[in-house]
Amino acid sequence: MKTKYIIGTVIIVAFAFLAISSFEGTITPYVSIAEAIESGESVQVKGQRVGDANFDIEENLFKFTLKDEAGKQIDVIYDGAKPGNFDQAIEVVCQGSFKNGKFHATNILVKCPSKYEEEGAHPESIPTKESQV
Amino acid sequence: MIFGITLTSLTFVLLLISIAANYLYYLRQEEPMLKIARSGYFGASALILLQVIILMYGILNHHFEWIYVFSYSSKDLSIFYLISTFWAGQEGTFLLWLLFGAIYGIIIIRNRNEEEPLVMSFMGLIQAFIVLILIKKNPFMYVWDVNPLGFQQGAIPFDGNGLNPLLQDPFMVIHPPILFSGYSSTMILFSFAMAALIRNKHDDWIKTAYPYALYVALSLGTGIILGGYWAYTTLGWGGYWGWDPVENSSLIPWLVSLALFHGIVIQRRQGGMKRLNLFLAISTFILVLYGSFLTRSGVLTDFSVHSFGESELELYLIAFLFLFTGIGFITYIFRVRGVKGANLDTGFFTRELFIAFGMMLILLLAIFTFVGTSWPLLSAWFQDNASSVGPDAYNRIGGPLAIALGLLIALAPVFSWKRDNLAKIKSVLIHFVLALTTGVVIFFLGMRDILPLIISIAAVFVIIINGQIVFQMASKKSYAFGGYLAHVGIGLMFIGIITSSVYDESQKITLPMHEHTSVLGYELRYNGKETAANGKDKVLLTINQDQESFARFYWSEYSRAYMIAPSVTNSLLEDLYISPIQIIEGDAKQQSGDKFQIKKASTVSFEEYGIRFNEYEMNMHEMGAGDMTILAKIDVLDKNGQIIESIKPGIRMKGKEKEDLPATFPGTNRQVTIDGLSVEEQILVLAVSNTDQNETSAGKKEMLAVEVSKKPLINILWLGTGLLFIGFITTLVNRTKLQRL
Numbered sequence: 001m002k003t004k005y006i007i008g009t010v011i012i013v014a015f016a017f018l019a020i021s022s023f024e025g026t027i028t029p030y031v032s033i034a035e036a037i038e039s040g041e042s043v044q045v046k047g048q049r050v051g052d053a054n055f056d057i058e059e060n061l062f063k064f065t066l067k068d069e070a071g072k073q074i075d076v077i078y079d080g081a082k083p084g085n086f087d088q089a090i091e092v093v094c095q096g097s098f099k100n101g102k103f104h105a106t107n108i109l110v111k112c113p114s115k116y117e118e119e120g121a122h123p124e125s126i127p128t129k130e131s132q133v
Numbered sequence: 134m135i136f137g138i139t140l141t142s143l144t145f146v147l148l149l150i151s152i153a154a155n156y157l158y159y160l161r162q163e164e165p166m167l168k169i170a171r172s173g174y175f176g177a178s179a180l181i182l183l184q185v186i187i188l189m190y191g192i193l194n195h196h197f198e199w200i201y202v203f204s205y206s207s208k209d210l211s212i213f214y215l216i217s218t219f220w221a222g223q224e225g226t227f228l229l230w231l232l233f234g235a236i237y238g239i240i241i242i243r244n245r246n247e248e249e250p251l252v253m254s255f256m257g258l259i260q261a262f263i264v265l266i267l268i269k270k271n272p273f274m275y276v277w278d279v280n281p282l283g284f285q286q287g288a289i290p291f292d293g294n295g296l297n298p299l300l301q302d303p304f305m306v307i308h309p310p311i312l313f314s315g316y317s318s319t320m321i322l323f324s325f326a327m328a329a330l331i332r333n334k335h336d337d338w339i340k341t342a343y344p345y346a347l348y349v350a351l352s353l354g355t356g357i358i359l360g361g362y363w364a365y366t367t368l369g370w371g372g373y374w375g376w377d378p379v380e381n382s383s384l385i386p387w388l389v390s391l392a393l394f395h396g397i398v399i400q401r402r403q404g405g406m407k408r409l410n411l412f413l414a415i416s417t418f419i420l421v422l423y424g425s426f427l428t429r430s431g432v433l434t435d436f437s438v439h440s441f442g443e444s445e446l447e448l449y450l451i452a453f454l455f456l457f458t459g460i461g462f463i464t465y466i467f468r469v470r471g472v473k474g475a476n477l478d479t480g481f482f483t484r485e486l487f488i489a490f491g492m493m494l495i496l497l498l499a500i501f502t503f504v505g506t507s508w509p510l511l512s513a514w515f516q517d518n519a520s521s522v523g524p525d526a527y528n529r530i531g532g533p534l535a536i537a538l539g540l541l542i543a544l545a546p547v548f549s550w551k552r553d554n555l556a557k558i559k560s561v562l563i564h565f566v567l568a569l570t571t572g573v574v575i576f577f578l579g580m581r582d583i584l585p586l587i588i589s590i591a592a593v594f595v596i597i598i599n600g601q602i603v604f605q606m607a608s609k610k611s612y613a614f615g616g617y618l619a620h621v622g623i624g625l626m627f628i629g630i631i632t633s634s635v636y637d638e639s640q641k642i643t644l645p646m647h648e649h650t651s652v653l654g655y656e657l658r659y660n661g662k663e664t665a666a667n668g669k670d671k672v673l674l675t676i677n678q679d680q681e682s683f684a685r686f687y688w689s690e691y692s693r694a695y696m697i698a699p700s701v702t703n704s705l706l707e708d709l710y711i712s713p714i715q716i717i718e719g720d721a722k723q724q725s726g727d728k729f730q731i732k733k734a735s736t737v738s739f740e741e742y743g744i745r746f747n748e749y750e751m752n753m754h755e756m757g758a759g760d761m762t763i764l765a766k767i768d769v770l771d772k773n774g775q776i777i778e779s780i781k782p783g784i785r786m787k788g789k790e791k792e793d794l795p796a797t798f799p800g801t802n803r804q805v806t807i808d809g810l811s812v813e814e815q816i817l818v819l820a821v822s823n824t825d826q827n828e829t830s831a832g833k834k835e836m837l838a839v840e841v842s843k844k845p846l847i848n849i850l851w852l853g854t855g856l857l858f859i860g861f862i863t864t865l866v867n868r869t870k871l872q873r874l
Binding site: 003004007008011012015018019021022023025026027028029030031044082086095 | 481516518522523
């Protein structure tokens with residue numbers, strides 16, 4: 001009964017191809033702002049917020065400026081809700097890509113000085129819809 | 134508290150004695166040793182229970198001098214949430230883990246299997262290691278011993294830090310204990326597999342371990358699903374699952390436990406899968422340890438939306454993980470050659486082969502999730518820039534996987550064990566036609582995408598075939614239908630996930646106060662903010678003119694963040710999910726105007742008028758405790774000092790909320806409001822607006838920015854999770870009964 005081994009192998013190989021292709025499309029490297037501007041691809045940048053952040057009622061967009069370790073600044077536009085703890089953030093990680101002079105974020109992670117530590121059932125910021133099943 | 138710390142240390146000693154005695158009994162079969170071993174474990178278990186009781190007592194009685202009580206609890210919590218404080222922090226969850234471990238150990242001892250001494254050696258070893266962590270980080274330590282700079286020796290803090298508001302939720306009262314009962318139970322599987330390998334008895338262990346394997350899958354699964362409900366109803370980001378490392382770290386061992394008990398079913402039936410089952414039993418536990426390491430040590434801090442503790446336990450957790458990974462897999466590698474499996478060559482169209490392929494797919498998903506979750510750590514090794522994997526990766530493989538898995542789950546019950554018989558497939562031809570017909574119907578109802586459509590057809594196929602078996606068995610009073618019922622649940626979950634997250638609609642919109650706004654076929658009205666006594670302020674909403682609902686939007690001092698919780702309106706066909714984004718204040722208060730300060734019984738000049746402040750008028754009992762109204766009696770005078778009119782601007786305090794009671798400036802539409810006051814010093818700050826009131830009311834109103842989503846047929850998903858749960862319980866009860874007979 002060799003058939004089943006052949007079929008099993010085929011399934012595993014097919015899965016592996018599917019897995020690798022799904023994987024590659026969503027891998028987002030951590031880069032500096034300079035690299036993000038240069039590549040224009042989907043990346044993650046980490047930095048500090050500069051000045052005020054505001055929610056634009058007219059366009060339903062959330063806007064702020066980010067500065068990375070190298071001191072470079074970038075305007076970020078986020079099509080989502082302002083994370084609840086944004087104003088207290090020490091560090092902000094933005095996922096997205098650089099287009100037309102602005103960084104379009106699809107997801108923002110906010111790192112806060114948390115007093116809390118726990119087994120993990122505790123999101124400090126709110127994931128966006130993009131991260132939903 | 135030295136007593137508590139002594140108890141923890143004593144537990145460790147008793148466990149060591151029990152481990153040594155168990156092992157000696159295994160080597161030499163001397164009865165007294167078994168007695169010592171059991172007494173040691175009972176003693177340790179009693180001490181664990183005692184520590185649980187003491188910690189609970191400390192929490193309920195506000196012993197803020199203990200670091201744990203200080204860190205996670207406070208006086209304003211209700212008894213309900215005080216109890217859940219117990220598992221708000223690492224020490225408490227480890228204690229919970231130990232408590233469940235103690236219970237499982239006692240059950241194993243009471244069942245008096247011949248595996249007991251070796252199994253209990255490993256159970257004891259794992260328990261001892263967790264106790265070691267608790268010795269390092271003890272919940273009973275005094276705050277001044279942990280942080281001598283911040284706390285004076287012997288001075289009991291007046292109040293605690295408080296419980297994270299996100300955890301003040303009914304789901305969070307039950308979700309952690311259930312999940313931890315699952316985490317803890319995986320060590321049973323590990324211990325039985327190790328005992329089987331060392332004793333070179335690879336057949337009998339599954340008989341005892343099968344109900345435990347079911348229990349692991351049941352408790353982990355229930356914990357995960359409750360976590361999903363919690364995320365959906367509390368966090369307000371619109372979903373129930375986000376492929377986040379914290380979620381994944383409990384999903385991976387759950388998937389492996391699912392594969393394991395299917396493998397045990399095959400081994401019971403025809404003796405195959407022996408090596409794999411041992412491997413999976415060991416892996417389930419190791420993966421729980423790995424998940425604890427990922428989520429508790431802080432290694433993924435930059436990669437997850439969850440916040441992790443930057444814990445000093447990292448080294449301990451790594452040691453814990455490496456030690457048991459080493460023990461488990463080295464033993465496996467050296468002993469696995471001795472495992473003689475029966476030949477699985479029974480033919481292609483057999484039930485075992487379909488189950489085996491199903492297991493393979495589940496394990497492939499587990500491996501994929503494992504690699505994806507660990508990617509930030511893996512990529513940091515061989516790339517300059519670490520990278521992470523987005524949730525889309527999982528969503529993309531999810532579709533094809535669901536189709537294949539659906540077909541296997543549908544067809545597995547059709548074929549017999551061992552006998553290769555393709556002809557049997559004819560018996561479900563009608564089921565297939567029914568599923569296809571349903572597919573056509575849902576196509577015309579609006580599901581036009583190929584992948585969701587095929588998944589739905591496969592899911593309907595699963596539901597019809599397995600559902601029919603459930604009914605047939607139940608009508609014959611056979612209670613062996615649990616597995617089929619669980620599969621019906623899975624089929625429903627597939628459909629519910631597709632309708633609620635592929636075909637959801639969502640729109641961001643601002644709702645002006647007291648105005649109707651149409652969105653996604655609903656009419657919504659924002660009715661303002663209501664202060665809640667517990668600080669969790671509500672924004673009031675009216676849906677379709679008659680249904681009152683609310684979402685929460687409040688500042689949390691604890692998290693130093695605005696917290697939101699959605700308004701979820703469940704109806705039969707869909708959920709309306711409204712998540713507040715921001716309250717945009719109206720213009721009324723921000724308008725420019727003149728402000729000036731007046732002392733009691735004095736007059737100041739304002740433009741061409743004179744304004745005299747006579748006295749305050751207070752009414753404290755108008756609306757109940759905490760509410761009060763303060764009015765300022767003011768005369769507006771003309772150039773000659775004659776009173777033009779007396780006015781009474783005021784403010785009303787309702788809890789913490791302040792409401793202006795403006796007065797109108799004589800002869801104009803200008804508003805006079807109280808901008809500040811001091812009753813003791815009898816000082817008043819008045820504000821008089823520049824603009825006419827007419828213009829003010831035409832200015833911008835207060836608005837609520839919200840994200841409104843529709844989740845079609847999400848009830849199917851919840852129904853599916855319910856059936857999955859009932860299916861597991863039925864199988865577990867049925868199995869345990871069979872075992873006893």
